[in-house]
Amino acid sequence: MPYFINFVRVPSAGKNGVVLDAVTASVAATAAASGHPGFITSTISAAAPNLPRPGIISTIGGFATLDDFDAFQEAAVNNKTVMNRLDAIDALCDQNRYTVSEVLSGELGAPSGYEPKVI
DSSP: OOOEEEEEEOOTTTTHHHHHHHHHHHHHHHHHHHHHOOOEEEEEESSTTTTEEEEEEEEEEEESSHHHHHHHHHHHHHOOHHHHHHHHHHEEEEEEEEEEEEOOOOOOOOOOOOOOOOO
């Protein structure tokens, strides 16, 4: 089954727009450099009961195996530009969490022609 990584960030007060812009640029750079597609969502309430504000969630997918994900992660950790970009985004946030998940059913992505307003 395919794997994906979610970056869940809770921007600091007053930083939502800056974080969204930085995450958008980061996802685009990641897709261009790695060929792994990504997308961004935002919660309409706090991402979890203990969080003060909505979260910005970026997802990078397209990993057929965990070995593929490990190679992606190793390349990112060994790339100072990537790590500095992630650190700069994280510094604008109250909380940051990264999770790796496996798709158990369905397909990664929306049906053809569907453009969601709320996910």
